Amino acid sequence: MKTIVVGGAGFIGSNLCRALLEYGNQVVCIDNMSLGNIRNIEDLINNTNFKFYKEDVINNEVLLNIFAKEMPETIFHLAANSDIQTSAKNPWVEYCNTYTTTFSILECMRVCDIKRLFFASTSAVYGDKRDIELTEDTPNLAPISYYGAAKLGSEALIQAYSYMNDMKALIFRFPNVIGPKLTHGVIYDFIKKLDKNKEILEILGDGKQTKPYIYVKDLVDAIVNFTNDIKPGVEVYNLGVTGATSVKRIADIICEELELKNVRYEYTGGESGWKGDVPQFRYCLDKIHKTGWKAQYSSDEAVRKTVRDVIEERKTDA
């Protein structure tokens, strides 16, 4: 199958490109390299089934030319701002990089008559509903971050485009995604901080923020398998794992793996790491588990495995 992965040089995107190639697909990767990095895809560049365009998908004319030239069967849309903490201070980032990317991609699909779409959505569309187990049918979605709002707006666009143009779309609402080639987030931050100071670790919030973390290999395997059989209309799944890991527990695992003892944790306080961050959420996974899919790694296992990946990468880089 010929595919386009938009945002394919990012952390999740590059892992997805790799998985798609392993399953025998042709992959056209488009990335503006704002958060993507050539190092994420350098092992793929010489693969004859892989092609890379450094372009910004907000530029609808450029994107249309690529779509029209490549005419893929399926689009994997992972182009978004992924650094919620940054966009909390500048909502334009989400307007441009998360919402307008979706609009631009859907417009090109409409014009080129491309029918199959995978979309990377997020738990952030629900907003702060920590008291309930979130199902795909939970009402009153009320994002508290500009990121969540732009993703929910994107989901709404996909619903309308799908209906108007008989597209088939699969939407996964991701939890936190971690693994090799991580570029930001709590694990990345803590390891960087401990690099500088092995005695004191500053922890944003009260450390009790507790979320499910999925290992990126689990995630991209699910994406590849589910997109083989996209149903007409729009199908939405919560994608998740067993358990959840607190920020304090992440700090503990990192210190264990780095063999650091007696690190003093200094909490900045408050229940959220920053305004717009949902401190806790729990997914009901009945819908996706009924399909037979289950993540291989639990949340704690994913964290530990990722910490080892990052430590390993740093050795290679050094």
Added chain:
Amino acid sequence: MKTIVVGGAGFIGSNLCRALLEYGNQVVCIDNMSLGNIRNIEDLINNTNFKFYKEDVINNEVLLNIFAKEMPETIFHLAANSDIQTSAKNPWVEYCNTYTTTFSILECMRVCDIKRLFFASTSAVYGDKRDIELTEDTPNLAPISYYGAAKLGSEALIQAYSYMNDMKALIFRFPNVIGPKLTHGVIYDFIKKLDKNKEILEILGDGKQTKPYIYVKDLVDAIVNFTNDIKPGVEVYNLGVTGATSVKRIADIICEELELKNVRYEYTGGESGWKGDVPQFRYCLDKIHKTGWKAQYSSDEAVRKTVRDVIEERKTDA
């Protein structure tokens, strides 16, 4: 209270400006005149409490200057494409005029620290759910028009901006709104068609499309009264009326009021007037009725009254 009405020269906006002035407010009207018309506000231009800017709110810099200069207490955001039939062929219209207008307004509110917002949303955010009575808590909102998608995306933006900046927002999900100064829609179209041909009336769809129609005076009175007492956070209401009116019934009322007999109806067929049109919906109005508010006119009464308004306007214009 000093207010800004964005989209204030349109059909609903101009009626709202008038109502706000009647209730003793200062009104700054901004409109790009793409669907607005100077004739809608010509009776207000000399009112010392009224001010008009012909500007496009997509232009964030221009809007910011106006907001910073005027510093209103409350923004009424009615700037949107309102012609769904047109945007069904060109989704850019909704991206620019319905979604980006919202983003631009919210950004200016954030920067200028303006806290109170009224937003005109729509039944189209629900999508086609004709089998159920729609409550504000109905899950799985799945718009089938680009218009509905842009409005749902706007609601999501309002949720995030409200949380991040402690804004108070009131969202009304309008049904079909009719009354004097109507510029498009089924009543307007039918009267225009009967102008040209008094014997045959072409009706899009099967004529069984049945929706609630609210009289614009009922609507703007509700907006003015509810915005006097906006609560912190975001409050969403279905705004509606008793009953619903079929397209065939509208044709009958128009023929009665125009005293036309034996007009032959020719149906184009199909359950929708056009793709993306939701042929039927029913609102549960418990939430808004519990506040004590109730529309003065039923759907059928609103239709008849509007037909008389339009006939009267045409006499004045002639």
